[in-house]
Amino acid sequence: AQRVTQPEKLLSVFKGAPVELKCNYSYSGSPELFWYVQYSRQRLQLLLRHISRESIKGFTADLNKGETSFHLKKPFAQEEDSAMYYCALKGRGGGADGLTFGKGTHLIIQP
Amino acid sequence: ETGVTQSPTHLIKTRGQQVTLRCSSQSGHNTVSWYQQALGQGPQFIFQYYREEENGRGNFPPRFSGLQFPNYSSELNVNALELDDSALYLCASSLERGRDGYTFGSGTRLTVV
Numbered sequence: 001a002q003r004v005t006q007p008e009k010l011l012s013v014f015k016g017a018p019v020e021l022k023c024n025y026s027y028s029g030s031p032e033l034f035w036y037v038q039y040s041r042q043r044l045q046l047l048l049r050h051i052s053r054e055s056i057k058g059f060t061a062d063l064n065k066g067e068t069s070f071h072l073k074k075p076f077a078q079e080e081d082s083a084m085y086y087c088a089l090k091g092r093g094g095g096a097d098g099l100t101f102g103k104g105t106h107l108i109i110q111p
Numbered sequence: 112e113t114g115v116t117q118s119p120t121h122l123i124k125t126r127g128q129q130v131t132l133r134c135s136s137q138s139g140h141n142t143v144s145w146y147q148q149a150l151g152q153g154p155q156f157i158f159q160y161y162r163e164e165e166n167g168r169g170n171f172p173p174r175f176s177g178l179q180f181p182n183y184s185s186e187l188n189v190n191a192l193e194l195d196d197s198a199l200y201l202c203a204s205s206l207e208r209g210r211d212g213y214t215f216g217s218g219t220r221l222t223v224v
Contacts, residue, residue: 044215098144098156
């Protein structure tokens, strides 16, 4: 069975400090990993896909297959980064398994 | 280009009743998936439709059923509502079964009393 674990329910950091949101996964195969973000009163938005290896809003995430992790990082946090962040996994079975989400981490950036 | 729209935004139903939630997929998307998000939890996959056929299902009982129409819009039906069905129901659309990621709607907040 596939599973996504986000160990921190809440993470509070000061503006300008580095941010790392942890995500570990369990999947017997080669998954696709995503980070979704939900700002206050807005819908879930795709932030990053590991396949595209791009940087969005200064965030990056590297898939570490050895540690089965996909941690989200940003070197200097900004107040507008405050939001709910969800890590998600998609199996390679033609989308038949949908997305498996973690429980989310609430990131608060303090001024 | 329009995004994913869901209706209604809020709904209150009585235990035992039936409910239908609707979703219009983003223009050009042929895949729709549905998720249930309980308070304080991440979304949980209910099922996915691709070109009008169900092509994946999560761990939900048969009283959760759905449809996808030729224009790729979709419905989620829940029969015999239970109190635990109270949640935010999210619809997400994509190209080709999740290629390039999913676009989410704002959700329908269902309260069962």
